Amino acid sequence: MSIAHLLEDFEKNIFQVGRVQMMNEDALEEYRLTAFEQGYAAGWDDAVSAQTEDHARVSEALGKSLEDLSFTYHEALSQMTLSLEPMFGSLVDTVLPDTIERTYSQHIVDELKEMARDQAAQPVLLVVPSGVSAALKPALDREFSVPVQMVEESSLPPGQAYLRVGTAEREVDCTALMASISEAVDAFLYQAKEDVQHG
Structure with a gap:
């Protein structure tokens, strides 16, 4: 049996009036x-x-x-x-104090030379802690042709010195420098620990 009767026949309808324009x-x-x-x-x-x-x-x-x-x-x-905290601690506690102690004499000589440039032929006075003058004397004799009057002051802590060339005065304080570096390292490490704890 065929199903053709169920499907639309397009051949018949395609040409019907009104369907095609x-x-x-x-x-x-x-x-x-x-x-x-x-x-x-x-x-x-x-x-x-x-x-x-x-x-x-x-x-x-x-x-x-x-x-x-x-x-x-x-x-x-x-x-x-x-x-790096242990390394920073070792740096602040051991290396820097030793370095400052070894360069103390050269630091004072450099400061005096800078001051003497502005005040040539003026008397030079250097106040240092007790027991330091023996280590400083060879460096001062080698660098300065003018005599440097050196006075040891027992109340002056290690790492400090007072310099006077003519009317110019200056203070050298390696102890304060060390304290400043130590505080900066402590603050840095404290902030790092806070960052780890609080993200």
Whole structure:
């Protein structure tokens, strides 16, 4: 049994009056051009929408990656800083005091030379802690042709000195310098520990 009676017969209906309208070439070209423009615009809109979605997705992924990277960098920096704490302690407690003690004489000579440039042929007075003059004398004799009057003061702590060339006076305080460096290192390490604890 055939099912043809259930399906519409397009051959009969295609030429019925009112069903078919003939188009001239200009109208057909206009229709094609309009359809092309509509298709092109729809494709363009789809492409812009896809690009916007991709851009948003890439921006979000990049932002998350940068956030993770920043956190990792700061965490690594804090951990590295804390691991250097023993080295900083050794530097402040051992290396710097020894370095300052060894360069104390040269520091005083440099300061005196700078002061003597502005006040040539003026008397030079140097007040130093007890027991320092013997170590300073060879350096002063080697660097200055004018005599340097050196006075030891028992109340003066190690690392300090008072210099006078003519009317110019200056204080050398290596102890204060050491204290300042020690405070700076302590503050730095304290901040690093706070950063690790509080992110």
